[in-house]
Amino acid sequence: MVEQRYCFMDGQLSWVWDGGSLVNQSQTSEAWNECVKLLEGIKIEMKSDAWLWRQDETREVFKVNILRTELDSIQSIPETQVLKWLSWIPKKINCFLWRAVLDRIPTREALVIRNINIPSITCALCGSNAETVDHLLISCQYAQLVWTAISLWVKLPLPRYLLSLVRLLEYIESYCSSEEKRKAIYLVTAATCWTLWRIRNNLIFNQKKTQVSRAVGNVKALSFFMDESKGWKNRSGLEGIE
Numbered sequence: 001m002v003e004q005r006y007c008f009m010d011g012q013l014s015w016v017w018d019g020g021s022l023v024n025q026s027q028t029s030e031a032w033n034e035c036v037k038l039l040e041g042i043k044i045e046m047k048s049d050a051w052l053w054r055q056d057e058t059r060e061v062f063k064v065n066i067l068r069t070e071l072d073s074i075q076s077i078p079e080t081q082v083l084k085w086l087s088w089i090p091k092k093i094n095c096f097l098w099r100a101v102l103d104r105i106p107t108r109e110a111l112v113i114r115n116i117n118i119p120s121i122t123c124a125l126c127g128s129n130a131e132t133v134d135h136l137l138i139s140c141q142y143a144q145l146v147w148t149a150i151s152l153w154v155k156l157p158l159p160r161y162l163l164s165l166v167r168l169l170e171y172i173e174s175y176c177s178s179e180e181k182r183k184a185i186y187l188v189t190a191a192t193c194w195t196l197w198r199i200r201n202n203l204i205f206n207q208k209k210t211q212v213s214r215a216v217g218n219v220k221a222l223s224f225f226m227d228e229s230k231g232w233k234n235r236s237g238l239e240g241i242e
């Protein structure tokens, strides 16, 4: 708590850090010194705490709706980064796909970039490349085998050099002529990405391998489950796919 970290002596504010060395790595200690420097100019008032944001005179109490209004007014979000939000895909899977497109899922590479100590940056599924979003979900040998089977299943010819999730979503957008078909393919794509992520987690955290054929079966089952649970069975493009 902040209040445990400062005291007033002779009317002067001083910070108390318990004398212990909290940081030792040079990179962190630099950040630490910067943080302490920022605190030097801080004026402590005897009021209740509140979250303020922004630095200039517009400093105000933080409210989610103000942030929301600001975000809504930003026009510069690239089109490709905006995912179709399909109500009949479960929220957690929609969220996962959205985060994956933005490169915000905790892959091994993402963890290392955020200074998390992990034993290896290599993809657990193939053991040969760094685990990034695009590697794990698209270009990994394992993922490629799953995508090949799935693309045959939904009769969607995949481009030969498909290397990123964003490109795949753009491709689906341009390839499918009907909205129904596009929705169905989106659903299967979401199911495939989600299944690959689960398989990866199961391998890393439970040391359980999943055969490609089983992975493909899981994608199909999940796709039909999502399709059926929203009553789209006879209307979506999954009709006729067995």
Ligand SMILES: [Zn+2]
Pocket (backbone or CB within 6 Å): 123, 124, 125, 126, 127, 128, 129, 135, 136, 140, 141, 142
């Ligand atoms: Zn891999």
